Amino acid sequence: MAIEVTPVPELKELTNFQSRYPRHLAVTGEGAVYTSVTSTDDNTTPPFAPVPGLDHVAAVSQYSESNKLNNKFSDWQRYLFLKTDGTVWTSIDELATFTPVPNLKDIVQLEQNYALSKDGSVWTWPDQDSYVPETYSDPAQITATPFSGLKDIRALYNNGRSRLAVDGQSHLWFWGSTVTGYSDGTTYQDHPVPVVFSGISKVTDAYIVERSIVALTSDGKVYAASIAADRISPDAKFTLLASGIQSIKGGGRHVIMQKNDGTLWGWGVNKNAELGYGTYEFSYKEPVPMQKPISVSLNGESIAFTNGVITRNGQNFIPLRSLFTKMGATIGYSMDKVVTITGTAADKTPLTIVINTVNGATTVNGKSVTLATPPFVVNGTVYLPLRFISEQLGAKVDWLPQESRIAISMK
Template sequence: MKKWHVFLSFIVGLTLLASIPISASAADKPSNIQSFEPTSLVKSDGTYWVWGGNQSVPTQFHGMTDVKTVFSNNFVMKKDGSIWYLERNQSLSSTQIHEVKGLSNISAFHPLGNELFAIDTDGKVYTAVHTDGTLDLTQFVQLSGIDNVTNISGYYEFIQREGELRSVFLKNDGTVWKDKNALQSFERIPSLNDITAIDNNFALKKDGTVWKWPWTRQFSEDAIPLDTTPTVISELRNIKKIKSNGNSNIAIDDQSRLWFWGVTITGSSDGTTYHEGKVPVLLNNIKDVRDAYIVERSLVVLTESGNVYETSIEGTSLPGNANFTLLTSDVNLIKQGYRSIIMQKNDGSLWGWGVNKDAQLGYGDYEFMHSTPVPVQKPISVHLNGESVALNNGVMIRNSQAFIPLRSVFEKLGAAITFEEMSKVVTIKRSNVGMPPLTISINYKSGEVTVNNKAIQLQNTPFGVNGTSYLPLRFISETLGAKVDWVQLEDKISITMK
């Protein structure tokens, strides 16, 4: 994801009254988050929120309502079952919304090589249409010859020195099928029966055994057709979950123990070396494992008690006595992104960990990585005189204060905003008929603020994040005479201006 250019906007912060707290614990109210993905969520009121790129914190996308479920890759499903794709742009206001033709009531999307598959609740499989050599994510067609599918994965095999990605389909009867001819026909893998899960070139049987077939990822002049007959991994027994990212692999057995095999890493950039560990290793220093994830160069583990631990996979191998560090507790669910994770705690709050150079963690900054969990900012809506305000960046909480993008609010109040790039001085002018003229000047270099040329000392000095300027709202609200209320049950800030 590219770091998009950020347009200048103003974010005004509000110090809420002590009797109106900006945050609430699970005892105060239930979470308003209905579902979430690594960079998006839907609230219980059906509003859709995104972060990453220009949006450093969750920001409401006003063109999308009545949302039921969010998926990765900017797809959403509305309550009527229709599927929509958001072609995100630099500004949310210029983002295009497309209803996806040929899809409804989708349970999952599966990107695989140059294809994007979708599975509906009946097990039918669809693929995005190819137009002029690229995927058209607004049109899908159903695949014929394959149905009752519960999961899709894939692996590479070489045929006469030419690499080919094979799509693999798990059916609800436990059989596994693979693409035989560019998604035009499919054949069953005969030795795989009673399969409960597939991931890349691995399959988990109902009896707890794990099966694999070769996956060749590198071109070789003497590459020959592979024998793709699945074979059992003898070291693994009584397994209940498997995962693979195509390099590193993990398994959890019926005693909630964690196994690891595959790639570990040394070096960096052009000096990176991948070390293949072919024999699964039981990791003895972690117990009661519920789930596990390979994130960058780390192995992250969620335990049954809700604790989250991390250990590095840097080295020539991962030893059985690898040390795990506690990251956080009280976690109920984890969603994995490309280089980071988003965790939901028991109180409904979201927390991020990992690479953040494009604001993937929704924390409100662009630090390359956060090695300790940081809170994803709450999805807080802003209303002015009862009207929902569309923002280019969402509400930010700092030191129990809400900082709110209010450029559009100023415009609605008849104020004009100018910004001098060289001096970093912002000027806000109000010239409403029947109201006294007002000029607010903010110098973002010196922190000096004046109202009608009179110096004002602010409790919180102005600051900026990635080209966006922020300002405490107490000063603005008192100066303009606005009334501000925090609607806790809805995570909403209501501004009233007479």
């Protein structure tokens, strides 16, 4: 599937971006806020427009709330805006009006209903939930109070249920929910009192990823610990995931890591190919390399693929019918998942390549050949080794690293 990337000219030098369907919010380096709302009818997104009445904004946070005050159900989207002067402003009427949040000053970070002050103190206010009557109050009024049990905090992380904090000594703290069970049997156990972990130190960054805590340390190592338990223990076991990492970014159910050599690696849930590994395997327990975009040309002409090039063990694979027919070959695919490629070899003799995509067994003109990495199937698409088949068909294959392009030439 081809993806078209379209620039958004009105958005320049972005410092913060939040997206919670259907509204998208962007903050520019000048402190202006732009918004766009995706149509729920045809799923189109109009151009971004500036939000009037807001300026000098450094960051934005948003989450959903609801209550049953006076036995009447109400729900709304809570928007919070951190300004460069350290004040926090809120809106509950889809950005029509904005009011300052009392008690919050010198704030440096917002994480939903938690705020971090410059002095290392953490502030919070109720996140209204129609299932939790004690959270009910006038939604137009936020009363922020100091959160006890934490001090000298340098960073906060909040996924809505579970929270993390890193203090000035690079210790990692946890409070909020652990989780057990699945589907209708999912149960959350609340742990309102923060605990500091003894099994990890020198923490510089951390996220809640699905049912795990993932943390990066100052020596470039990434560790994971499970929160799939009835309770969280201060001596929870942290398992090494990767080394040589310079930064990480959590995505809710997965995490992307950037190594010191610039390569990107993913870990966690991959249901919708979030890890960029070129598969739809539901999840990975070990980090996998994110695929770089690779283009292919034949005699100088760019080749369009229905699906992109996938690299496995240093070899590039392409979709079954994307290129080889342009090289004069005929492609056959049988019900027993065997690919047959017929064409002309480099010495102008007839060529027949037979590849069993189930077990990788391959023959060239009837002679068995062992492939270093066998073909594979991703989401119903068969991938074949580009260089091996191209060279069998008499083509010359060159890798142009500066262009991230594979150049194929044949007479």
